[in-house]
Amino acid sequence: MNLAIEMTGIEKRFPRVVANAGVNLTVAEGEIHAIVGENGAGKSTLMKILYGLYAPDAGTVKVFGKEMTRFSPAASIAAGIGMVHQHFMLVPTLTVAENVVLGMEPRLGPWFDAVQAEREVAELSTRLGLAVDPRARVETLPVGIQQRVEILKVLARGARILVLDEPTAVLTPAETEELIATLGKMKAEGRTIVLITHKLKEVKAASDRLTVLRRGATAGTAVTADVTEEKIAEMMVGRAVAMRVEKKTSRPGDPVLSVKGLQAAGVGPVTFDVRAGEIVGVAGVEGNGQSELLECLSGLRAARAGGASLGGVDLSRSGPAAWFRAGLGVIPEDRQKRGLVGEFTVAENLVLGRHREARFVRRGFVAAGEREAEAAALVRRHDVRPAETGVEAGSLSGGNQQKAIVARELARKPRLLVAAHPTRGVDIGAIEAIHKAIVSERDRGAAVLLVSSELSEILALADRVLVMFRGQVAGELKAADATEKKIGVLMAGGKA
Numbered sequence: 001m002n003l004a005i006e007m008t009g010i011e012k013r014f015p016r017v018v019a020n021a022g023v024n025l026t027v028a029e030g031e032i033h034a035i036v037g038e039n040g041a042g043k044s045t046l047m048k049i050l051y052g053l054y055a056p057d058a059g060t061v062k063v064f065g066k067e068m069t070r071f072s073p074a075a076s077i078a079a080g081i082g083m084v085h086q087h088f089m090l091v092p093t094l095t096v097a098e099n100v101v102l103g104m105e106p107r108l109g110p111w112f113d114a115v116q117a118e119r120e121v122a123e124l125s126t127r128l129g130l131a132v133d134p135r136a137r138v139e140t141l142p143v144g145i146q147q148r149v150e151i152l153k154v155l156a157r158g159a160r161i162l163v164l165d166e167p168t169a170v171l172t173p174a175e176t177e178e179l180i181a182t183l184g185k186m187k188a189e190g191r192t193i194v195l196i197t198h199k200l201k202e203v204k205a206a207s208d209r210l211t212v213l214r215r216g217a218t219a220g221t222a223v224t225a226d227v228t229e230e231k232i233a234e235m236m237v238g239r240a241v242a243m244r245v246e247k248k249t250s251r252p253g254d255p256v257l258s259v260k261g262l263q264a265a266g267v268g269p270v271t272f273d274v275r276a277g278e279i280v281g282v283a284g285v286e287g288n289g290q291s292e293l294l295e296c297l298s299g300l301r302a303a304r305a306g307g308a309s310l311g312g313v314d315l316s317r318s319g320p321a322a323w324f325r326a327g328l329g330v331i332p333e334d335r336q337k338r339g340l341v342g343e344f345t346v347a348e349n350l351v352l353g354r355h356r357e358a359r360f361v362r363r364g365f366v367a368a369g370e371r372e373a374e375a376a377a378l379v380r381r382h383d384v385r386p387a388e389t390g391v392e393a394g395s396l397s398g399g400n401q402q403k404a405i406v407a408r409e410l411a412r413k414p415r416l417l418v419a420a421h422p423t424r425g426v427d428i429g430a431i432e433a434i435h436k437a438i439v440s441e442r443d444r445g446a447a448v449l450l451v452s453s454e455l456s457e458i459l460a461l462a463d464r465v466l467v468m469f470r471g472q473v474a475g476e477l478k479a480a481d482a483t484e485k486k487i488g489v490l491m492a493g494g495k496a
């Protein structure tokens with residue numbers, strides 16, 4: 001067995017956190033190797049070392065048998081490594097083709113040869129079954145498509161080892177299947193793949209072997225076929241994890257959110273209510289108006305026709321501040337852009353939006369003690385790791401950023417909670433906790449609108465399911481009647 005990657009005794013410390021505390025990882029050439037572990041276990045850090053973004057404090061890294069002596073992306077790329085990051089690193093104002101060939105642009109004389117770039121990208125995307133429009137500007141694309149661009153970009157650089165950090169977190173089930181098929185094609189071409197994912201179904205479907213990280217160290221490795229999902233979960237968390245949500249039948253009250261004939265760019269007309277004490281799930285293939293609807297329902301996109309009222313007041317032409325005053329809580333789709341202020345501390349982020357409440361202000365200044373106490377309590381309740389409120393929010397691992405957002409939004413005791421992919425990037429133990437928290441918001445009497453690309457999440461939580469297709473509500477199902485199959489038919493534009 002030839003080894004593609006051999007990392008031994010890897011240590012990496014950050015000012016207040018030990019991210020890797022003696023990790024060993026061996027990946028054979030031509031295998032698909034999954035890395036799993038709780039949020040903050042050190043997975044992304046380990047892969048950033050492999051990709052040369054960080055130098056390890058101790059330990060050795062060998063790629064195809066050769067020890068890395070310098071740690072820089074250039075050295076890693078030269079060694080054959082390509083990485084698709086957890087948070088996209090595309091230039092939003094450039095086109096797909098421009099992003100893919102960035103730094104290695106085809107030239108026509110002294111000029112950038114856009115036609116050639118577009119042709120190359122189209123060829124590569126067809127070969128690997130990753131459809132994208134090479135001429136589209138990246139900022140106009142939904143996250144699911146941006147993901148494909150990231151993958152194409154790495155492949156265009158001829159990577160022999162492809163590292164994907166939670167590539168499926170932003171994909172729909174169908175896109176995930178396609179991606180897994182693509183990984184299979186790349187493996188057949190002789191490439192080695194390292195796949196970080198929290199979805200154990202994918203680990204089972206895609207990987208040959210797996211390594212479990214726990215609190216910065218290797219907790220075990222296994223041949224994937226030899227272990228069940230339950231067993232992997234237990235290796236990660238150290239205890240058995242309930243994979244099902246316990247909830248009582250809902251007792252919906254009066255409508256809290258009323259959407260009537262709402263139309264805006266990219267969505268509508270849509271009409272629906274969300275009542276107090278119920279969870280309405282919104283399913284649909286990404287790009288069918290869900291994002292636009294969410295923007296309308298938080299004051300980021302103005303309605304052209306129709307209305308949306310929260311607690312009886314039409315806010316469809318009001319900005320975010322009015323929505324928040326009326327009692328909206330939002331777990332946004334894009335946590336990097338809208339969820340947290342990366343340069344602020346965790347404590348500052350946790351009271352963001354509530355910082356003017358009387359208890360957080362003393363004689364016109366921030367009541368630091370109050371804020372600290374509240375932040376510490378939230379961090380503890382939602383198990384944000386590290387349990388340090390003074391670190392920059394941007395330094396938290398992806399899943400812990402998500403937990404921090406959930407903590408803040410639920411702490412506001414919203415009348416209406418709009419949750420977009422609330423467990424995206426979150427480990428299975430934390431999914432269990434977030435699901436429980438959303439159900440208890442419902443039971444407290446909040447109206448919950450849940451948008452998720454995980455059908456299993458919708459089926460587990462929703463009391464009613466709306467399916468969106470081409471900007472409209474294509475059908476509605478009661479929880480009792482909803483099945484993956486029925487939802488799937490509506491998602492594809494069929495009739496219930």
Ligand SMILES: Nc1ncnc2c1ncn2[C@@H]1O[C@H](COP(=O)(O)OP(=O)(O)OP(=O)(O)O)[C@@H](O)[C@H]1O
Nearest residue numbers: 014019039040041042043044045395396397398399
């Ligand atoms: N640049 C940084 N500065 C400070 N701390 C960091 C930095 N990067 C990571 N950390 C910390 O190191 C630990 C490991 O983070 P890492 O991102 O590797 O976790 P992960 O296993 O990828 O988690 P997730 O599943 O949530 O993505 C975390 O506690 C995180 O807060």
Ligand SMILES: [Mg+2]
Nearest residue numbers: 044086397398
């Ligand atoms: Mg990570």
